[in-house]
Amino acid sequence: MKDEKEKKSKVKEKSSEHSAQASEKKETNTQTSSEEKLTLQEFKEKICPECEQLKEKEEKVLRTLAEAENLKKRLQREKEEFCKFATSAFLEELLPVLDNLELALTHSQNQKECAGLHQGVEMTLKIFRDILKKHGLVPVGEVGEKFDPSIHEAMAQEEREDMEEGCVAQMYQRGYKLHERLLRPAKVIVSKKCAPKEEKTE
Incomplete structure (x- = not known):
């Protein structure tokens, strides 16, 4: 009997120990869960706003880089445009010289006594035109083309x-373009239909 009582007592003690350990584990799990929830809440409150701020800063940097690239391209285009047409005023002042050489060539064309002069003016005019062409100056306007x-x-x-009506009948003064920009329009005489002839009455 005494042995049985001792066994029962030991069983009760072990049961109490197990209950105490289970209770401690439950409290530990509850505390851990509470800490995890707190950590998640802190993440939402602290980390997420920082991520949003970082994202905004990255977008701002990208916008700034894009604007800088666009500005660089625009300045490059303006520089090229300036270089292309920087000589326009100077070339425009040379046009009367070109006109006079062409006029001299036309007037000396059928005169035998001016054959040497005609040849010299022709060579000078060719060299002059070639030089101007290298700088982008090209003539516009031809007899026979549409106005x-x-x-x-x-x-x-x-x-x-x-x-046909509306065509260039005569070239009064040749026009010129500097690259794709018109420097001086061609002054021309335009063709029109002939008036119907009146029938003679006897």
């Missing part, structure tokens, strides 16, 4: 039977 108000300036009209 184009973007490159032609009409000085008068002329009745022509051998030409």
Whole structure:
């Protein structure tokens, strides 16, 4: 009997120990869960706003870089544009010289006594044109082409039977372009239909 009582007593003690350990584990798990929840809350309150701020800063940096790149390209285009047309005023002042050389060539064309002069002017004019062409100056306007108000300036009209209406009948003064920009329009005489002839009455 005494042994049985001792056994029962030991069983009760072990049961109490197990209950105490289980209670301690439960408290520990509850505390750990509470700490995890607190850590998650701290993450939401502290870490997430910092991520948003970092994202905003990254976007701001990217925008700044894009604006800087666009500015660089625009300045490069403006520089190229300036270099391309920097000589426009100087070349425009040379056009009357070119006109006079062409006029001298035209007037000396059929004169035998001016054959040497004609040849010299022709060579000079060719060299002059080649130099101007290297700098982007090209002539515009040809006899027979359709009148184009973007490159032609009409000085008068002329009745022509051998030409369609609205064509360049004569070149009064040649026009020029510097690259794609019109430097001076071609002054021309434009063709028009001939007036119907009146029948003679006897």
